[in-house]
Amino acid sequence: MTRRSWKNAQPSSIRQAMEWSLDFAKERHNLSVERIAERMGQANHWALYKWLTEGRMPAVLIPAFEHACGIALVSRWLASTSGKLLIDIPSGRTCTAQDVNELQAVLNATTGALIAFYQGQVDADAAQAALQSGLTSLAWHRANVQQHANPQLDLGEQP
Template identity: 75%
Template sequence: MKRRNWKSAQPSSIRQALEWSLEYAKERHNLSVERIAERMGLANHWALYKWASEGRMPAVSIPAFEHVCGINLVSRWLASTGSKLLIDMPTGRGCSASDMQELQAALHTATGALLAFYNGTADADATLAAIQTGLEGLAWHRGNVQQHAHPQLELGEPHE
Protein backbone atom coordinates (compact mmCIF):
# COMPACT_ATOMS: atom_id res chain seq x y z
CA MET A 1 0.00 0.00 0.00
CA LYS A 2 1.36 3.41 -0.98
CA ARG A 3 1.80 5.88 1.86
CA ARG A 4 -0.20 9.09 1.60
CA ASN A 5 1.69 12.37 1.13
CA TRP A 6 0.25 14.19 4.13
CA LYS A 7 1.76 17.58 3.21
CA SER A 8 -0.39 17.74 0.09
CA ALA A 9 -3.47 15.92 1.42
CA GLN A 10 -6.57 18.01 0.70
CA PRO A 11 -9.78 16.43 2.01
CA SER A 12 -12.93 16.89 -0.05
CA SER A 13 -15.35 16.59 2.90
CA ILE A 14 -15.37 17.11 6.65
CA ARG A 15 -15.87 13.39 7.15
CA GLN A 16 -12.80 12.64 5.06
CA ALA A 17 -10.81 15.27 7.01
CA LEU A 18 -11.75 13.63 10.31
CA GLU A 19 -11.00 10.12 9.04
CA TRP A 20 -7.65 11.12 7.54
CA SER A 21 -6.70 12.91 10.76
CA LEU A 22 -7.37 9.71 12.69
CA GLU A 23 -5.34 7.73 10.12
CA TYR A 24 -2.45 10.19 10.42
CA ALA A 25 -2.48 9.97 14.22
CA LYS A 26 -2.40 6.16 14.01
CA GLU A 27 0.27 6.05 11.29
CA ARG A 28 2.64 8.71 12.63
CA HIS A 29 2.01 8.72 16.39
CA ASN A 30 0.50 5.26 17.00
CA LEU A 31 -2.56 6.84 18.62
CA SER A 32 -5.83 4.95 18.79
CA VAL A 33 -9.18 6.72 18.82
CA GLU A 34 -9.42 5.99 22.54
CA ARG A 35 -6.05 7.64 23.22
CA ILE A 36 -6.92 10.64 21.07
CA ALA A 37 -10.19 11.12 22.97
CA GLU A 38 -8.35 10.79 26.27
CA ARG A 39 -5.77 13.41 25.29
CA MET A 40 -8.58 15.72 24.15
CA GLY A 41 -10.17 15.43 27.60
CA LEU A 42 -13.29 13.64 26.36
CA ALA A 43 -15.02 11.47 28.95
CA ASN A 44 -16.28 9.04 26.30
CA HIS A 45 -14.30 8.01 23.21
CA TRP A 46 -17.55 7.02 21.47
CA ALA A 47 -18.22 10.71 20.91
CA LEU A 48 -15.14 10.87 18.67
CA TYR A 49 -16.33 7.82 16.71
CA LYS A 50 -19.74 9.48 16.30
CA TRP A 51 -18.24 12.79 15.14
CA ALA A 52 -16.06 11.02 12.55
CA SER A 53 -18.88 8.82 11.24
CA GLU A 54 -21.37 11.70 10.98
CA GLY A 55 -18.86 14.30 9.82
CA ARG A 56 -19.89 16.61 12.64
CA MET A 57 -17.59 17.93 15.37
CA PRO A 58 -18.16 20.88 17.70
CA ALA A 59 -16.03 23.81 16.52
CA VAL A 60 -14.50 24.25 19.99
CA SER A 61 -13.10 20.70 19.78
CA ILE A 62 -11.31 21.18 16.44
CA PRO A 63 -8.10 22.81 17.80
CA ALA A 64 -7.64 20.11 20.44
CA PHE A 65 -8.38 17.35 17.92
CA GLU A 66 -5.87 18.71 15.41
CA HIS A 67 -3.23 19.25 18.10
CA VAL A 68 -3.55 15.70 19.39
CA CYS A 69 -3.62 14.17 15.89
CA GLY A 70 -0.72 16.37 14.75
CA ILE A 71 -2.27 17.53 11.47
CA ASN A 72 -4.69 20.32 10.52
CA LEU A 73 -6.85 18.61 7.89
CA VAL A 74 -10.14 19.86 9.36
CA SER A 75 -8.88 23.46 9.23
CA ARG A 76 -7.66 22.89 5.67
CA TRP A 77 -11.09 21.66 4.65
CA LEU A 78 -12.84 24.56 6.42
CA ALA A 79 -10.56 27.08 4.70
CA SER A 80 -11.04 25.55 1.25
CA THR A 81 -14.83 25.49 1.56
CA GLY A 82 -14.68 29.22 2.29
CA SER A 83 -12.52 29.77 -0.82
CA LYS A 84 -9.51 30.57 1.37
CA LEU A 85 -5.95 29.28 1.43
CA LEU A 86 -4.45 27.92 4.62
CA ILE A 87 -0.68 28.18 4.88
CA ASP A 88 1.82 27.74 7.69
CA MET A 89 3.18 31.01 9.03
CA PRO A 90 6.22 31.95 6.96
CA THR A 91 9.28 32.53 9.15
CA GLY A 92 11.48 34.46 6.73
CA ARG A 93 14.18 31.80 6.93
CA GLY A 94 16.15 30.63 3.92
CA CYS A 95 14.86 27.67 1.92
CA SER A 96 16.73 24.54 0.96
CA ALA A 97 16.91 22.90 -2.43
CA SER A 98 14.40 20.27 -1.24
CA ASP A 99 11.92 23.05 -0.35
CA MET A 100 12.14 24.37 -3.89
CA GLN A 101 11.84 20.86 -5.34
CA GLU A 102 8.67 20.28 -3.28
CA LEU A 103 7.20 23.52 -4.66
CA GLN A 104 8.16 22.57 -8.20
CA ALA A 105 6.62 19.10 -7.77
CA ALA A 106 3.39 20.58 -6.39
CA LEU A 107 3.09 23.01 -9.30
CA HIS A 108 3.91 20.29 -11.82
CA THR A 109 1.25 18.04 -10.26
CA ALA A 110 -1.30 20.88 -10.38
CA THR A 111 -0.55 21.52 -14.07
CA GLY A 112 -0.81 17.81 -14.86
CA ALA A 113 -4.10 17.57 -12.97
CA LEU A 114 -5.49 20.53 -14.95
CA LEU A 115 -4.46 18.97 -18.25
CA ALA A 116 -6.04 15.65 -17.25
CA PHE A 117 -9.21 17.37 -16.07
CA TYR A 118 -9.66 19.30 -19.29
CA ASN A 119 -9.02 16.09 -21.26
CA GLY A 120 -11.78 14.41 -19.26
CA THR A 121 -9.50 11.88 -17.54
CA ALA A 122 -9.49 13.34 -14.00
CA ASP A 123 -12.25 14.24 -11.57
CA ALA A 124 -12.84 17.70 -10.15
CA ASP A 125 -12.02 16.80 -6.51
CA ALA A 126 -8.52 15.49 -7.34
CA THR A 127 -7.87 18.47 -9.60
CA LEU A 128 -9.00 20.97 -6.98
CA ALA A 129 -6.82 19.28 -4.34
CA ALA A 130 -3.75 19.52 -6.59
CA ILE A 131 -4.44 23.18 -7.39
CA GLN A 132 -4.99 23.97 -3.70
CA THR A 133 -1.65 22.38 -2.78
CA GLY A 134 0.17 24.36 -5.46
CA LEU A 135 -1.47 27.64 -4.45
CA GLU A 136 -0.67 27.07 -0.77
CA GLY A 137 2.97 26.37 -1.63
CA LEU A 138 3.26 29.56 -3.67
CA ALA A 139 1.48 31.60 -0.99
CA TRP A 140 3.87 30.30 1.68
CA HIS A 141 6.92 31.24 -0.40
CA ARG A 142 5.39 34.67 -1.10
CA GLY A 143 4.96 35.27 2.63
CA ASN A 144 8.43 33.90 3.36
CA VAL A 145 10.01 36.33 0.91
CA GLN A 146 8.03 39.21 2.45
CA GLN A 147 9.09 38.15 5.95
CA HIS A 148 12.75 37.59 4.94
CA ALA A 149 13.86 41.03 6.21
CA HIS A 150 12.48 40.17 9.69
CA PRO A 151 13.02 36.43 10.32
CA GLN A 152 11.19 34.81 13.21
CA LEU A 153 12.42 32.30 15.73
CA GLU A 154 11.31 28.76 14.95
CA LEU A 155 9.43 27.69 18.07
CA GLY A 156 7.67 24.38 18.53
CA GLU A 157 7.29 21.56 16.06
CA PRO A 158 6.35 22.27 12.44
CA HIS A 159 3.21 20.48 11.19
CA GLU A 160 3.41 18.17 8.23
Protein backbone atom coordinates in the same frame (compact mmCIF):
# COMPACT_ATOMS: atom_id res chain seq x y z
CA MET B 1 2.54 0.65 0.50
CA THR B 2 3.39 4.24 -0.39
CA ARG B 3 3.16 6.97 2.21
CA ARG B 4 0.62 9.71 1.66
CA SER B 5 1.91 13.25 1.21
CA TRP B 6 0.14 14.79 4.19
CA LYS B 7 1.62 18.23 3.56
CA ASN B 8 -0.47 18.58 0.39
CA ALA B 9 -3.53 16.54 1.40
CA GLN B 10 -6.75 18.40 0.60
CA PRO B 11 -9.90 16.68 1.89
CA SER B 12 -13.11 17.07 -0.11
CA SER B 13 -15.50 16.67 2.85
CA ILE B 14 -15.43 17.13 6.59
CA ARG B 15 -15.81 13.38 7.12
CA GLN B 16 -12.79 12.77 4.92
CA ALA B 17 -10.86 15.45 6.83
CA MET B 18 -11.67 13.74 10.12
CA GLU B 19 -10.84 10.27 8.78
CA TRP B 20 -7.53 11.46 7.32
CA SER B 21 -6.68 13.19 10.61
CA LEU B 22 -7.16 9.89 12.43
CA ASP B 23 -5.12 8.10 9.73
CA PHE B 24 -2.31 10.65 10.16
CA ALA B 25 -2.35 10.23 13.94
CA LYS B 26 -2.16 6.45 13.56
CA GLU B 27 0.53 6.51 10.85
CA ARG B 28 2.83 9.18 12.29
CA HIS B 29 2.20 9.04 16.04
CA ASN B 30 0.75 5.53 16.51
CA LEU B 31 -2.32 6.96 18.25
CA SER B 32 -5.59 5.09 18.56
CA VAL B 33 -8.99 6.77 18.65
CA GLU B 34 -9.08 6.16 22.40
CA ARG B 35 -5.76 7.98 22.90
CA ILE B 36 -6.88 10.88 20.69
CA ALA B 37 -10.11 11.24 22.71
CA GLU B 38 -8.06 11.12 25.91
CA ARG B 39 -5.75 13.88 24.63
CA MET B 40 -8.81 15.95 23.72
CA GLY B 41 -10.08 15.64 27.28
CA GLN B 42 -13.04 13.50 26.28
CA ALA B 43 -14.06 10.82 28.79
CA ASN B 44 -15.88 8.77 26.18
CA HIS B 45 -14.08 7.84 22.95
CA TRP B 46 -17.39 6.72 21.44
CA ALA B 47 -18.29 10.38 20.96
CA LEU B 48 -15.38 10.66 18.51
CA TYR B 49 -16.76 7.70 16.52
CA LYS B 50 -20.21 9.34 16.55
CA TRP B 51 -18.82 12.64 15.25
CA LEU B 52 -16.92 10.78 12.54
CA THR B 53 -19.97 8.86 11.31
CA GLU B 54 -22.19 11.97 11.38
CA GLY B 55 -19.53 14.26 9.93
CA ARG B 56 -20.16 16.69 12.78
CA MET B 57 -17.97 17.86 15.62
CA PRO B 58 -18.51 20.74 18.05
CA ALA B 59 -16.50 23.68 16.71
CA VAL B 60 -14.86 24.32 20.07
CA LEU B 61 -13.30 20.84 19.92
CA ILE B 62 -11.76 21.21 16.44
CA PRO B 63 -8.49 22.79 17.73
CA ALA B 64 -8.16 20.07 20.39
CA PHE B 65 -8.84 17.35 17.80
CA GLU B 66 -6.29 18.75 15.37
CA HIS B 67 -3.70 19.20 18.11
CA ALA B 68 -4.23 15.63 19.32
CA CYS B 69 -3.95 14.26 15.76
CA GLY B 70 -1.06 16.54 14.81
CA ILE B 71 -2.55 17.87 11.56
CA ALA B 72 -5.04 20.63 10.70
CA LEU B 73 -7.10 18.94 7.98
CA VAL B 74 -10.49 19.98 9.36
CA SER B 75 -9.42 23.64 9.42
CA ARG B 76 -7.96 23.22 5.93
CA TRP B 77 -11.30 21.87 4.69
CA LEU B 78 -13.26 24.64 6.44
CA ALA B 79 -11.04 27.30 4.85
CA SER B 80 -11.31 25.80 1.37
CA THR B 81 -15.12 25.62 1.52
CA SER B 82 -15.10 29.36 2.19
CA GLY B 83 -12.83 29.99 -0.79
CA LYS B 84 -9.82 30.71 1.39
CA LEU B 85 -6.27 29.38 1.47
CA LEU B 86 -4.85 28.14 4.74
CA ILE B 87 -1.07 28.20 5.06
CA ASP B 88 1.30 27.68 7.95
CA ILE B 89 2.76 30.94 9.18
CA PRO B 90 6.18 31.25 7.51
CA SER B 91 9.14 32.02 9.75
CA GLY B 92 11.20 33.78 7.09
CA ARG B 93 13.81 31.03 7.10
CA THR B 94 16.12 30.50 4.18
CA CYS B 95 14.83 27.70 1.98
CA THR B 96 16.97 24.83 0.85
CA ALA B 97 17.23 23.32 -2.60
CA GLN B 98 14.98 20.51 -1.34
CA ASP B 99 12.25 23.05 -0.45
CA VAL B 100 12.37 24.50 -3.96
CA ASN B 101 12.37 20.99 -5.48
CA GLU B 102 9.28 20.13 -3.42
CA LEU B 103 7.58 23.30 -4.68
CA GLN B 104 8.44 22.37 -8.27
CA ALA B 105 7.10 18.83 -7.77
CA VAL B 106 3.82 20.17 -6.35
CA LEU B 107 3.44 22.65 -9.22
CA ASN B 108 4.21 19.94 -11.81
CA ALA B 109 1.61 17.66 -10.20
CA THR B 110 -0.86 20.55 -10.20
CA THR B 111 -0.29 21.26 -13.88
CA GLY B 112 -0.57 17.55 -14.70
CA ALA B 113 -3.86 17.26 -12.80
CA LEU B 114 -5.21 20.33 -14.58
CA ILE B 115 -4.30 18.92 -18.01
CA ALA B 116 -5.80 15.54 -17.07
CA PHE B 117 -9.01 17.25 -15.88
CA TYR B 118 -9.48 19.11 -19.15
CA GLN B 119 -8.88 15.84 -21.05
CA GLY B 120 -11.56 14.14 -18.95
CA GLN B 121 -9.12 11.77 -17.20
CA VAL B 122 -9.46 13.20 -13.67
CA ASP B 123 -12.56 14.23 -11.75
CA ALA B 124 -13.14 17.76 -10.49
CA ASP B 125 -12.41 16.91 -6.81
CA ALA B 126 -8.93 15.60 -7.63
CA ALA B 127 -8.18 18.60 -9.83
CA GLN B 128 -9.36 21.02 -7.14
CA ALA B 129 -7.24 19.26 -4.50
CA ALA B 130 -4.17 19.53 -6.74
CA LEU B 131 -4.86 23.22 -7.45
CA GLN B 132 -5.35 23.90 -3.74
CA SER B 133 -1.98 22.26 -2.98
CA GLY B 134 -0.21 24.30 -5.65
CA LEU B 135 -1.77 27.58 -4.55
CA THR B 136 -1.03 26.86 -0.88
CA SER B 137 2.61 26.06 -1.62
CA LEU B 138 3.06 29.21 -3.69
CA ALA B 139 1.31 31.34 -1.05
CA TRP B 140 3.59 29.96 1.67
CA HIS B 141 6.71 30.78 -0.35
CA ARG B 142 5.35 34.26 -1.12
CA ALA B 143 4.76 34.94 2.59
CA ASN B 144 8.14 33.44 3.48
CA VAL B 145 9.89 35.82 1.06
CA GLN B 146 7.99 38.75 2.59
CA GLN B 147 8.97 37.62 6.10
CA HIS B 148 12.60 36.92 5.13
CA ALA B 149 13.77 40.42 6.14
CA ASN B 150 12.48 39.80 9.69
CA PRO B 151 13.04 36.08 10.40
CA GLN B 152 11.46 34.51 13.45
CA LEU B 153 13.20 32.21 15.90
CA ASP B 154 12.86 28.49 15.17
CA LEU B 155 11.05 27.71 18.42
CA GLY B 156 9.33 24.38 18.06
CA GLU B 157 9.29 24.50 14.27
CA GLN B 158 8.97 21.05 12.79
CA PRO B 159 10.90 20.20 9.62
